[in-house]
Amino acid sequence: MSRLDSVIRRLEAQRKCLGAAAGEIANTDGVVFELGLGNGRTFDHLRELLPDREIFVFDRNVAAHPSCIPDDNHLFLGEFQQTLVDVSERFAGQCALVHADVGTGVEGSSRSMARFLSEILEPFLKNGAIVASDQMFNIAGCEALPLPAGVAPNRYFLLKKIR
Amino acid sequence: MSRLDSVIRRLEAQRKCLGAAAGEIANTDGVVFELGLGNGRTFDHLRELLPDREIFVFDRNVAAHPSCIPDDNHLFLGEFQQTLVDVSERFAGQCALVHADVGTGVEGSSRSMARFLSEILEPFLKNGAIVASDQMFNIAGCEALPLPAGVAPNRYFLLKKIR
Numbered sequence: 001m002s003r004l005d006s007v008i009r010r011l012e013a014q015r016k017c018l019g020a021a022a023g024e025i026a027n028t029d030g031v032v033f034e035l036g037l038g039n040g041r042t043f044d045h046l047r048e049l050l051p052d053r054e055i056f057v058f059d060r061n062v063a064a065h066p067s068c069i070p071d072d073n074h075l076f077l078g079e080f081q082q083t084l085v086d087v088s089e090r091f092a093g094q095c096a097l098v099h100a101d102v103g104t105g106v107e108g109s110s111r112s113m114a115r116f117l118s119e120i121l122e123p124f125l126k127n128g129a130i131v132a133s134d135q136m137f138n139i140a141g142c143e144a145l146p147l148p149a150g151v152a153p154n155r156y157f158l159l160k161k162i163r
Numbered sequence: 164m165s166r167l168d169s170v171i172r173r174l175e176a177q178r179k180c181l182g183a184a185a186g187e188i189a190n191t192d193g194v195v196f197e198l199g200l201g202n203g204r205t206f207d208h209l210r211e212l213l214p215d216r217e218i219f220v221f222d223r224n225v226a227a228h229p230s231c232i233p234d235d236n237h238l239f240l241g242e243f244q245q246t247l248v249d250v251s252e253r254f255a256g257q258c259a260l261v262h263a264d265v266g267t268g269v270e271g272s273s274r275s276m277a278r279f280l281s282e283i284l285e286p287f288l289k290n291g292a293i294v295a296s297d298q299m300f301n302i303a304g305c306e307a308l309p310l311p312a313g314v315a316p317n318r319y320f321l322l323k324k325i326r
Contacts, residue, residue, distance in 0.1 A: 004208035008174050015167055045167035
């Protein structure tokens, strides 16, 4: 499989998982967290999928297409270790969806980021909330959902808060 | 359509057009020119599609994944205006396929690059050669081929040298 094949498969898996996540939270009120703005593609996709939700974006810095940058009230710039702690009271129990595209490409650092996020994200999640991510998270009270058809195991991950 | 939808559509169009181009040149000997290495994805795809062809890559500089960088004998670094002129004798009439992913995102400069390449590429092309590109080229002796199913008009372009 070429790298062209591979990127198409990765982006399609991402789109399918975001679609599935949006369906799962249809009856769960709450805000959306986008961890990692990157070029802004998935933020753009999420605001199309979920036009009535507030989406809050967290990233170290802004490198997105100008049309895909949230306004200042929905953007938290800095390390997740800082920004997520800063908003922990404000958004406690308020999240219906967290999308985390945070793989660094370096296995050890991706794993340690996943461990950190697994801990810090838990108190934000409403019952019924979905966490969609490119890394495996292990969050208390969450169970793994089956992936949409055509998404290879371990390419993307869907968790649902069930208690 | 979100930017995620849009990039998936663009990459799929690219893959379909490269597949169609590879089929078209099945009975035409000759080398392949890849204009614009970028991240190396289409170079990687071309070498999978055409394992028995020599592929020569032209770009201003190398920003590709390490596994997708051609060896020094197949890489011409510099402005196309220089490198393509440098190889004009060596490869005259030798190309079976040119893939040019050269849009700059700035309309005027993409058009002027397309005009320049339309002129300079013509003498490289064998009869039966294919030019696949993200910009419309106007090359003497070439006719436009229909695009593969599902590729929107003007998203990609296929030309065939017929005389």
